Amino acid sequence: MTSLADTAPSSANSAGTRLATRLAFFVAGFVMACWAPLVPFAKSNIGADEGQLGLLLLCLGLGSIIAMPLTGWISAQVGSKPMILTGGLGLVLVLPLLPVIDTPLLLGAALLLFGASLGTIDVAMNVHAVEVEKAATTPLMSGFHAMFSVGGFAGAGGITFLLSQGASPLASALCGSALALGAILLAWPRLLKVQGGEPPAFVAPRGIVLLLAALAGLTFLVEGAILDWSALLLLGRNLVDPAQGGLGYMLFSIAMTVGRLTGDRVVSALGDRRVLVWSGVLTVAGFVLLLSVDWTAGALLGFVLIGLGASNIVPVLFSRAGRQTVMPAGLAVAAVTTTGYAGILAGPAAMGFVSHVTSLTWAFWMLAALMLLVPVFARSATRG
The missing domain is CATH 1.20.1250.20 (MFS general substrate transporter like domains)
Structure with missing residues (x-):
């Protein structure tokens, strides 16, 4: 299978494609960080202690670990764009549920989906970034990962500000999801469509x-x-x-x-x-x-x-x-x-x-x- 850089170098090396990649990294860091100020509210809603919360957070990690190898394999078949969109939209949909769910079982299921969405966009955006950097023939990866950090600051800071101004946890999470959705829609038409190569075997x-x-x-x-x-x-x-x-x-x-x-x-x-x-x-x-x-x-x-x-x-x-x-x-x-x-x-x-x-x-x-x-x-x- 032909590599992305070989089939569409001009598209992969465009300013729009770089913007889309940065937006993908921003969304991942942003929504992930939106969760941090909401953890105490989720913990209080279900009446969990630290041990129970730790078990529930394991669902988040489990979802991500399950999704990562699947995303790598699927991205090799259909390209990273569909997986970036799938992971990003999953984050947008699940985030508002986390601070309002009031049963441990449902919170565990939501965190499983949240983790799967994070794992999906994490792998797919890095696959996308590798191809964009390859086409550009200049280092870009540090800048892409810096956008993840910018997203982390914006997510934690934004939700903290809204909560401190009296917004409810649900309203704060909905605002976070709305901003992330806007970024995804902006990136959507600019993401690369061409497929990558065959997935390497695990070593x-x-x-x-x-x-x-x-x-x-x-x-x-x-x-x-x-x-x-x-x-x-x-x-x-x-x-x-x-x-x-x-x-x-x-x-x-x-x-x-x-x-x-x-x-x-x-x-x-x-x-x-x-x-x-x-x-x-x-x-x-x-x-x-x-x-x-x-x-x-x-x-x-x-x-x-x-x-x-x-x-x-x-x-x-x-x-x-x-x-x-x-x-x-x-x-x-x-x-x-x-x-x-x-x-x-x-x-x-x-x-x-x-x-x-x-x-x-x-x-x-x-x-x-x-x-x-x-x-x-x-x-x-x-x-x-």
């Missing part, structure tokens, strides 16, 4: 790729934990009012965006190994500040440090995966991607179980300990 990561995938999974786990649990952490420590629960994730997203937009220059100046070391140290320092102080400004500054520290870890890991020689570069990057998204979507469910056994604060200390592995293994990850 388990091995050697250096296994280490890169593990570190990516840990880093994405931090992002997923902050998405799902930051509001509850701030509320549980009486640092913010319920309507301001999304402030932590919003600041994290801003810092992540700034870090990604400046990351290429940082890596050029310091090199991969130093970036991993200092990024890991900065992330851990952010957790220590967040969990050690009892004043709101200090705790929120901790989220900023975590976002800045984590922002450049994954890009370096992807870069190293593309340059290693243990496995074909494409399969290595796919392995790191799959493991990373498994961390961000499935991993936070473990936070609920740890919180149930100990406390949410101790669960966040566990994240800090795991992130110490990044600087510890920086030399091994960048060897060669």
